Amino acid sequence: MARRYDSRTTIFSPEGRLFQVEYAMEAISHAGTVLAVLSKEGIAMAAEKKVTGKLLDLSLAPGGEGMGGEGTEAWMGGGGEKIFLLNNNILAGLAGITSDANSLVNFARNSAQKHLFTYDEDIPVEMLVQRLCDMKQGYTQFGGLRPFGVALLYMGWDPIYGFQLYQSDPSGNYSGWKATCIGSNHSSASSLLKQDYKEDLTLEEAKSLCLKVMSKTMDSTKLSSEKLEFATMTLHPQTKQPLSKIYRPSELDGLLRDLELGGTKEDLIGAMEGTGGGGAVGNVAIST
């Protein structure tokens, strides 16, 4: 009986549920973990990369070898797989179907530029989140289409509300957080965050909390840049304008070594061999 309502995205089941939307959320809970922590000084975000393997050629990909960077360089760098710069003042971490995510990133960048064109200012963070969620919600209501299988964490700064962290899901719901997590193991990561989060964290503490929780939720005990993307949103010390930074692999490994969470050469080799080819992770192209 339930099957009859499964295939129709926009039709309620007799129990009052939208199965396709729920399945989309299920797809996300298999995706790599993305978590972020808000502090007064800025926001830190870490994301687990699922597509790894020594045969994967990342030399030309965004966020591949030697990529990442600060400020305008972050545009070129991109995190590669999970972390993207949507606008000067907004970074997003994505969990879900990569191709759906790419199209959402494109839409978000377009919206941000449209706002810049009309108002000559960076788009306020919540407004961009609303733009994306309006679109995501549309796909749960209008027929014949599948919802976006993507959840996002947005971290950004605007002059009205300062630093902000939002999360959105395929249904088009969004909410603001002090620390939150999406993707696989999100419930255990959330409870770890709840345990260790304190008001008035410094940015350094937020960064370390981010990575510590990540190290506990990920399968491998030692972290390395091979399996991880990392970014921060802060204010430029002189200009007081938002400054986004996507960490280069070497910078991230340095940070991990400082926190004693990995980032050493041996771990790098271990991580690569551990995952073997990309295929070993399962259907990598679907959910990352």
Next chain:
Amino acid sequence: MECSFGLTGKDYVLLCSDMSAGRSIIRMKSDENKIKTLGPHLAMAYGGEPGDTNNFAEYVERNMRLYHIRNHYPLLPESASAWIRRTLAESIRSRKPYSVNLLLAGYDTTTTKPHLYWIDYLGTKAVVPYAAHGMGVYVSLSTMDKWWFNDMNKREGVDVLKKCIDEVKKRITVHFNFNCILIDKDGIHHIDIESEDPITELESQQPKETLVDAPNPPLDIGNVGVTA
């Protein structure tokens, strides 16, 4: 036959406009309010083709209100000026362009800085410390050049404005009545520029009495009759 000025000070911005309405050499009204409040800390003085002016001012006013309702906070002066400029720039390239010039004054609550923008019907925007539109340009710009300086307090600002108005009265044959507002951190206040010391008057009153309600009831300019 119109005349408006604006000037910025340390933590406020003053906006002043004449109140005449008419055609050609005939004045039909001398108590027309040509300053519109666009938000809690934003207002504009407008002039140009009669009809176009009111129409455009209301269009801007309602769009600012809509933005406020949708986002729970008003547009900052900088972004509002960009939006208005773009609207005029698109209008001038349309079949029936608006012929409206305006001075936009606002107080940025996030940076606590006053802003003044000079915008014309061609879609030109200039960020300026003091400005004028209309007939007053010919005599008041030199006055402001001479007397305006950085970080003036409210009294000094009003004095410069009074000097401009005196100059207009002395040099220009047309008679004007003036309507004046001040925007600071508390909002938009009505100022009686004809009085001896408007700032003392403003400070002696309860803030609520002088405050012009944002965003959009028309300014009550008191019992100024037709004096033309």
